[in-house]
Amino acid sequence: MSADSGGAGLRGRGMSAETGGDPAGRGAPIRVLVVDDHPIWRDAVARDLAAAGFEVRAGIGEGRQAVRVAPGLGCHVAVVDLHLPDLPGPELIRGLLAGSPGLRILVLSASGEQQDVLDAVKAGASGYLLKSASSGELVDAARRTAAGDAVFTPGLAGLVLGEYRRLADRAEPEATDTPQLTERETQVLRLVATGLTYRQIAERLTLSHRTVQNHVQNTLTKLQLHNRVELVRYALDNGLGDAADA
Amino acid sequence: MRRRIHCRVPASRPRTERAPRLRAVSDLFVRTGRHPVDGVESLLWRAVSIFRLLSCAYAAVLTLHYAPEYTDPLGGYAVVAAMAVWTLVSIVGYAPGRDAATGRARPAPASPLLLGADLAVALGCLLATRWVVPPGQNPEILPMLWVASAPLAWGVAGGSGAGTVAALALSIGDVFVRDSVTEGTLNLAILILLPGALMGYVAGLATRAEKQSRRAAQLEAATIERERLARAVHDSVLQVLALVQRRGAEIGGPAAELGRLAGEQESALRALVASALLPHTPEGTADLCTALRGFEAPLVTIALPAARIPLPSADCVEVTAAVRAALDNVAKHAGPDTRVWILAEAGKDMVTVTVRDDGPGIAPGRLEQAEAEGRLGIAQSIRMRTARLGGTVSVTAPPGQGTEIELRLPLRAARISDGRRAA
Numbered sequence: 001m002s003a004d005s006g007g008a009g010l011r012g013r014g015m016s017a018e019t020g021g022d023p024a025g026r027g028a029p030i031r032v033l034v035v036d037d038h039p040i041w042r043d044a045v046a047r048d049l050a051a052a053g054f055e056v057r058a059g060i061g062e063g064r065q066a067v068r069v070a071p072g073l074g075c076h077v078a079v080v081d082l083h084l085p086d087l088p089g090p091e092l093i094r095g096l097l098a099g100s101p102g103l104r105i106l107v108l109s110a111s112g113e114q115q116d117v118l119d120a121v122k123a124g125a126s127g128y129l130l131k132s133a134s135s136g137e138l139v140d141a142a143r144r145t146a147a148g149d150a151v152f153t154p155g156l157a158g159l160v161l162g163e164y165r166r167l168a169d170r171a172e173p174e175a176t177d178t179p180q181l182t183e184r185e186t187q188v189l190r191l192v193a194t195g196l197t198y199r200q201i202a203e204r205l206t207l208s209h210r211t212v213q214n215h216v217q218n219t220l221t222k223l224q225l226h227n228r229v230e231l232v233r234y235a236l237d238n239g240l241g242d243a244a245d246a
Numbered sequence: 247m248r249r250r251i252h253c254r255v256p257a258s259r260p261r262t263e264r265a266p267r268l269r270a271v272s273d274l275f276v277r278t279g280r281h282p283v284d285g286v287e288s289l290l291w292r293a294v295s296i297f298r299l300l301s302c303a304y305a306a307v308l309t310l311h312y313a314p315e316y317t318d319p320l321g322g323y324a325v326v327a328a329m330a331v332w333t334l335v336s337i338v339g340y341a342p343g344r345d346a347a348t349g350r351a352r353p354a355p356a357s358p359l360l361l362g363a364d365l366a367v368a369l370g371c372l373l374a375t376r377w378v379v380p381p382g383q384n385p386e387i388l389p390m391l392w393v394a395s396a397p398l399a400w401g402v403a404g405g406s407g408a409g410t411v412a413a414l415a416l417s418i419g420d421v422f423v424r425d426s427v428t429e430g431t432l433n434l435a436i437l438i439l440l441p442g443a444l445m446g447y448v449a450g451l452a453t454r455a456e457k458q459s460r461r462a463a464q465l466e467a468a469t470i471e472r473e474r475l476a477r478a479v480h481d482s483v484l485q486v487l488a489l490v491q492r493r494g495a496e497i498g499g500p501a502a503e504l505g506r507l508a509g510e511q512e513s514a515l516r517a518l519v520a521s522a523l524l525p526h527t528p529e530g531t532a533d534l535c536t537a538l539r540g541f542e543a544p545l546v547t548i549a550l551p552a553a554r555i556p557l558p559s560a561d562c563v564e565v566t567a568a569v570r571a572a573l574d575n576v577a578k579h580a581g582p583d584t585r586v587w588i589l590a591e592a593g594k595d596m597v598t599v600t601v602r603d604d605g606p607g608i609a610p611g612r613l614e615q616a617e618a619e620g621r622l623g624i625a626q627s628i629r630m631r632t633a634r635l636g637g638t639v640s641v642t643a644p645p646g647q648g649t650e651i652e653l654r655l656p657l658r659a660a661r662i663s664d665g666r667r668a669a
Contacts (some may be wrong), residue, residue, distance in 0.1 A: 038485050042491070083481055110484045110516070114552040131488040132512060132544075134495060154549040154587050161591055162551020169594050191548040194602040195587035196647065202646055 029055040030146045032160070033073055034110070035092070036081040037061040041131070045079055045108065048135040049142060063087025067095035075103060076146045079138075080125075082109045082116050088121035089116055097124045106145040108138070118159045122227040126220060127151025150217045157193035160219055167226070177229065181223040188215040286452035287402065288342035290445070294398045295337045301392040302326075302333045308390065321378040325371050325388050329643070332367045333392075336360070340399065356403040365412050369394040369419050376423045386430050387423060393434075397442025406446030413442040476519040484519070487512035509544045517542045532562035534597065538590055540566075541573065549589040555597060561635055565655065568631040572601040572651050575628075580605025584648075597655050602650045607643035628653070631661060 031056045042059040050056050057073040059065040063084040070078065078096055082089030093105055106127040107120050117128055126225040127145045129138060130153060141151045152160075159208045164181050171178040181189065184205075191201045205212070308325045313319040339360045371389040378388060387393070393416050394497055401409025417435035455458045465506065487508045494505015517539045534555040542548050557565065569588060576586055584605040632639045637655035644650075 040489060041485055044489060110488050114550060118552045132491055132509060134492060154547050158549025158589055159552050164594055165591065166553060193589040194600055195547060195585065200647055204647060
């Protein structure tokens with residue numbers, strides 16, 4: 001990898017306020033942070049987002065640097081790659097969220113490594129997109145992430161379904177804190193995993209688009225909450241009580 | 247952008263250099279344990295050499311004590327001196343060389359000349375007893391147990407057969423010394439036969455064990471190397487291919503074709519890399535996830551759990567064939583731009599594989615009609631394969647949302663030799 005991957009020299013201009021409008025709808029551009037150690041990718045992502053009216057505050061190639069500077073940037077969304085040389089994906093995501101709790105994280109990864117993606121989502125990322133997605137899909141995903149929606153690919157839905165199954169299989173019969181999917185949530189996730197859009201799912205299940213979104217969002221929230229509880233429990237069990245802040 | 251690949255295995259054959267002569271003797275004691283990676287064979291050579299030194303010292307002490315009563319005291323001293331000289335010569339001669347690069351001991355194969363000389367010297371010292379020590383006098387043979395060092399060396403170098411041969415030669419020599427077969431000759435024969443044969447057996451065993459553990463280490467290194475390559479491919483080539491695909495599609499024209507090709511390669515390579523990174527499944531089972539990942543293509547999206555789904559190998563092949571039949575079905579009946587999604591789920595006692603396409607779907611009643619007319623087609627081959635595994639198939643076509651084929655397979659505990667789900 002090239003040595004200058006830590007540069008933060010990408011600035012996008014908010015060109016059209018109505019395409020890149022901010023989540024609160026005040027017309028200001030969405031501020032975005034791009035974290036990817038691959039300079040060509042970083043530039044491509046930043047360019048696409050800037051062209052769509054986002055304000056790209058920084059493009060950073062190193063995880064630790066991203067965690068350090070993110071709180072000062074005031075971004076709405078961080079578009080991050082999972083495979084940075086200096087910081088594992090989940091740690092990057094936890095670090096970013098610790099510094100800026102309101103930040104939304106969209107994982108953009110070339111990864112076929114399923115466990116990495118699952119860990120990233122459990123650590124708090126709210127969306128996942130493969131790098132093979134088109135720039136239109138990327139812009140749309142970044143906008144939806146900024147608006148607080150969970151952005152699921154079929155692959156991510158499959159992973160989340162699998163994780164709930166795993167937790168259910170592993171759980172003691174009397175365990176009450178194991179997160180479970182409702183029947184409806186399972187149904188929605190399975191449809192997402194087989195490629196239906198939220199609109200198609202809403203149509204098939206005669207629900208509103210918003211309700212479908214909420215179901216998907218809930219599956220993620222429960223998983224992230226459980227993951228936090230597990231982390232704290234692990235910390236307490238290992239005598240790290242003071243260090244754990246949940 | 248070029249990544250350096252660090253090679254763990256030296257490209258050329260490692261050079262072996264013999265230890266400096268004077269150090270060979272001190273090495274026996276000083277270097278013990280300092281090189282835990284030293285091979286078993288060099289440790290055995292060290293043991294033989296130490297035995298040689300100690301037994302030589304013991305023989306020397308006894309000779310000094312009894313020599314005044316010998317027929318030929320000077321002859322006694324000469325034999326002990328010869329033993330001492332040969333002890334040093336053989337220690338240097340058999341000493342393992344050290345690998346110049348790693349410092350690891352590398353036993354050079356003992357030369358037949360050295361082994362022959364070793365046995366000849368031992369035999370000579372034994373036979374000298376006849377002219378030096380009067381009958382009935384202690385010790386019964388001059389070199390005492392020192393003679394056993396030759397069979398020990400033969401055993402290490404050539405296995406238990408060679409050790410036995412050397413011991414037999416010395417036993418015959420002993421009969422000549424005493425002129426008859428007595429309890430003493432039998433005692434000595436057994437005393438040197440046992441260590442010679444035993445040492446050979448142990449050496450063979452240890453060498454085999456060492457080979458096996460080295461092979462295991464090589465396998466492990468190869469696996470680590472494969473994983474490292476997979477990550478390297480993932481971090482560089484895949485990124486660029488994905489980028490080419492994306493930009494190509496945006497630019498359009500001939501570039502779109504290039505982008506499409508890059509996309510195909512990206513999918514294929516991603517599937518390959520992902521399978522290299524997966525943990526191995528137990529013997530006789532195959533991972534359904536790995537198998538399904540092989541179907542990944544620009545128009546085919548795979549959704550899987552993070553963990554593998556181990557199935558008996560034959561069942562995995564059957565399920566994969568059923569999914570392939572479903573994909574063929576799509577290719578045959580739906581347009582060329584039809585997209586397909588494959589979802590695999592594994593519960594405690596059920597595996598579900600769903601194949602959905604966004605093609606025109608099936609008009610209501612058409613499936614039943616086709617079946618009634620005896621035109622069973624591809625759907626039937628999916629049904630048969632699934633039924634063979636005790637599973638069921640359901641085909642649905644919600645209006646305007648393509649066709650869904652769902653395979654449900656019972657996961658009987660006995661079918662998983664993994665043990666994970668046995669409870």
